[in-house]
Amino acid sequence: MHTFVTDRNGVFPSVCPLDCPDQCGLLLHKVDGKIVKVNGDPNHPVTMGNICNKVRNMTARIYDDNRLKYPMKRIGAKGEGKFERISWEEAIRTITTHWKDLIETDGPESILPYSFYGNMGNLSAEGMDRRFFHRLGASQLERTICQSAGTTGYSYTMGGSFGMDPEDTIHSKLIIFWGINAVSTNMHQVALAQKARKNGATIVVIDVHKNQTGKLADWFIPILPGTDGALALGIMHILFAENLVDESFLQKYTIGADELREHVIQYDPLTVSEITGVAVEDIYKLARMYGNITPSFIRIGNGLQHHDNGGMTTRSISCLPALTGQWLEKGGGAIKANSGYLAHNTERLQRPDLLENKNTRVINMNLLGKALLEIDPPVKSMYVYSSNPAVIAPEGTLVRKGLMREDLFLVVHDLFLTETAKYADIILPAKSSFEMTDFYTSYWHHYMQLQQPVIEAVGESKSNVEVFRLLADEMGFHEPAFQETETEMIAKALDNPSNPYLEGIHYDQLVEKHYVKAKIKPLFPGTLPTPSGKIELYSERMKEDGYSPLPTYIPIVEDGDFPFLFIPAPTHNFLNSTFSNNEKHISLEKEPRLHLNQIDAMSLGIEDGEIIRVWNDRGECELKAKVGELVLEGVVVSQGLWADAKGKKQHVNALTPDRLSDMGGGATFFSGKVHVEKMKVK
Numbered sequence: 001m002h003t004f005v006t007d008r009n010g011v012f013p014s015v016c017p018l019d020c021p022d023q024c025g026l027l028l029h030k031v032d033g034k035i036v037k038v039n040g041d042p043n044h045p046v047t048m049g050n051i052c053n054k055v056r057n058m059t060a061r062i063y064d065d066n067r068l069k070y071p072m073k074r075i076g077a078k079g080e081g082k083f084e085r086i087s088w089e090e091a092i093r094t095i096t097t098h099w100k101d102l103i104e105t106d107g108p109e110s111i112l113p114y115s116f117y118g119n120m121g122n123l124s125a126e127g128m129d130r131r132f133f134h135r136l137g138a139s140q141l142e143r144t145i146c147q148s149a150g151t152t153g154y155s156y157t158m159g160g161s162f163g164m165d166p167e168d169t170i171h172s173k174l175i176i177f178w179g180i181n182a183v184s185t186n187m188h189q190v191a192l193a194q195k196a197r198k199n200g201a202t203i204v205v206i207d208v209h210k211n212q213t214g215k216l217a218d219w220f221i222p223i224l225p226g227t228d229g230a231l232a233l234g235i236m237h238i239l240f241a242e243n244l245v246d247e248s249f250l251q252k253y254t255i256g257a258d259e260l261r262e263h264v265i266q267y268d269p270l271t272v273s274e275i276t277g278v279a280v281e282d283i284y285k286l287a288r289m290y291g292n293i294t295p296s297f298i299r300i301g302n303g304l305q306h307h308d309n310g311g312m313t314t315r316s317i318s319c320l321p322a323l324t325g326q327w328l329e330k331g332g333g334a335i336k337a338n339s340g341y342l343a344h345n346t347e348r349l350q351r352p353d354l355l356e357n358k359n360t361r362v363i364n365m366n367l368l369g370k371a372l373l374e375i376d377p378p379v380k381s382m383y384v385y386s387s388n389p390a391v392i393a394p395e396g397t398l399v400r401k402g403l404m405r406e407d408l409f410l411v412v413h414d415l416f417l418t419e420t421a422k423y424a425d426i427i428l429p430a431k432s433s434f435e436m437t438d439f440y441t442s443y444w445h446h447y448m449q450l451q452q453p454v455i456e457a458v459g460e461s462k463s464n465v466e467v468f469r470l471l472a473d474e475m476g477f478h479e480p481a482f483q484e485t486e487t488e489m490i491a492k493a494l495d496n497p498s499n500p501y502l503e504g505i506h507y508d509q510l511v512e513k514h515y516v517k518a519k520i521k522p523l524f525p526g527t528l529p530t531p532s533g534k535i536e537l538y539s540e541r542m543k544e545d546g547y548s549p550l551p552t553y554i555p556i557v558e559d560g561d562f563p564f565l566f567i568p569a570p571t572h573n574f575l576n577s578t579f580s581n582n583e584k585h586i587s588l589e590k591e592p593r594l595h596l597n598q599i600d601a602m603s604l605g606i607e608d609g610e611i612i613r614v615w616n617d618r619g620e621c622e623l624k625a626k627v628g629e630l631v632l633e634g635v636v637v638s639q640g641l642w643a644d645a646k647g648k649k650q651h652v653n654a655l656t657p658d659r660l661s662d663m664g665g666g667a668t669f670f671s672g673k674v675h676v677e678k679m680k681v682k
Ligand SMILES: Nc1nc2c(c(=O)[nH]1)N[C@H]1C(S)=C(S)[C@@H](COP(=O)(O)OP(=O)(O)OC[C@H]3O[C@@H](n4cnc5c(=O)[nH]c(N)nc54)[C@H](O)[C@@H]3O)O[C@H]1N2
Pocket: 019, 020, 021, 146, 147, 178, 179, 180, 181, 182, 184, 185, 186, 206, 207, 208, 209, 211, 223, 224, 225, 226, 227, 228, 300, 301, 302, 303, 304, 306, 307, 567, 569, 570, 571, 572, 573, 574, 575, 576, 637, 670
């Protein structure tokens, strides 16, 4: 294999930088200094050379004519999108001058960083940036938009993000995809499930939408949004009632089984059926399958936790494998997220010690609209990187109103002139991941990978690490933390004595082997990082935190007087809003659609294929109706976080609530309600 040098052609191992559990190994084919083809790397032990269509077409994005190539400053009105080229020196000086003034007049907390995982590289996403904003004393951002409700709920049961090794799922005999559109969002889990199916496994999908994943199931179970917790409790009811539980596992490795046994008596199949819309006989059938088939595996998705009750729902589902003793079986258990195994040393990477005022305010990213419009003292400047809040954040109408604020000094660092960047005062061009060094840790499989630059930077673009180094220098932050090279940062991050799974993994190994697996061992027999060291079916910690200590069904919030529950989900050919501005990917995805049940369509006089109006008191959209039986009555589902297009209203987050979920300050994208109607004839 070739060494990594940007001036050589050939085939270079690489890693997909996107926020996707699969974190595929890639091979970049480079000719005349340009990447001409992106393939999967057949040597990656899990992804084995297969990649999705999005990334197969990645060159269309890397070399898109619209990529930002140099810094710019605003010359038109806010949001008008008129910019003029400036130098990096001017850009950095303008930003730091503003910030120095703001620190004098309003204090550093008037500055807010806003970022997410547009690039999953750990240095890019949570490295030099964190050091910089800690040292600056800026307001802190709580990054809870994605999985935090579910992660918190799962942790109450299991102590952290620890689940099965996905490679073992080929041994499973029953696989339940629960609230995950895995065909689009975790394709290698589907490939592993298909292998298991060849060996006799049954695949069950529980979802509010019969999308590609539902269609491949042996059994698809449609469920009403936000009611999965009740279904899990109904299964527990039957498992206990019919003696399908593993008493010896419960005794040895769990606490609270007796309390749980009593507690779930109230969740009888009839009650649960009324809540979930799942027929009584199907609840029995599912519970008996789960109680009798071993090993069984539940892949818990993010869809079911983007609800008001998402934490408790995930908490409840995560109790199931313990009831039937699945954690002792190869191919038995669950995966919500596996980030615990590859956890690096965040203290050394992010340097929270640089933050002097430990009481610095914390702002939840799901409340961005309110943070920009309402909080006091106000946010006077925001620095956005690796995220596109004007499209992906809830209460989108408020968010855009906030971004329009004349007195908000907005800096956006991105590869493209995103909807967010259109509101910026200063725009900075970002490198793609193939132009920089970083290390990657999957939150699903157990492999770590290194990226080194394969091509020269496009235009004058810079990586997040490089920009924060420049900003630090100009701010006068001369601590060694801001001088470290990427290699030094990686070495420090890998040195994490608190994570035994990382023992012995070094930078040199990453360079040499490309794929380095965490030193995992089965969770049981063993001790979990819960307070009791066991699986906590009853959690004293939950009680202390103000929750029911036992899994409990709590309905989602009544969201206004609108007839339809609205699920604005992600889609196959985009990754969140990434690719929604690339012609190639738009042509694959065609147009934003709204799935609705034919009975609802009939009563509203809506026909398949017509553009319809979707609205509530937060905003409105115009989407193409897909009429059929893929969703239950009273439920509508859109797919994709679309970039703005001229003359179209396709910003689905204009409709979503910014309520926080029950746990972890998570987002509740899927707990909103809307009205749907025919467009008025103009
Ligand atoms: N192609 C593609 N892949 C992606 C992404 C993408 O945008 N596109 N995004 C990436 C990111 S950041 C994430 S977090 C993951 C998300 O990927 P997933 O974990 O798959 O989560 P979602 O796609 O949000 O929702 C999954 C499913 O939940 C369903 N759902 C919604 N509400 C409920 C409910 O109450 N109960 C049940 N049972 N189902 C419900 C939706 O219909 C959807 O089919 O995917 C990652 N991978």
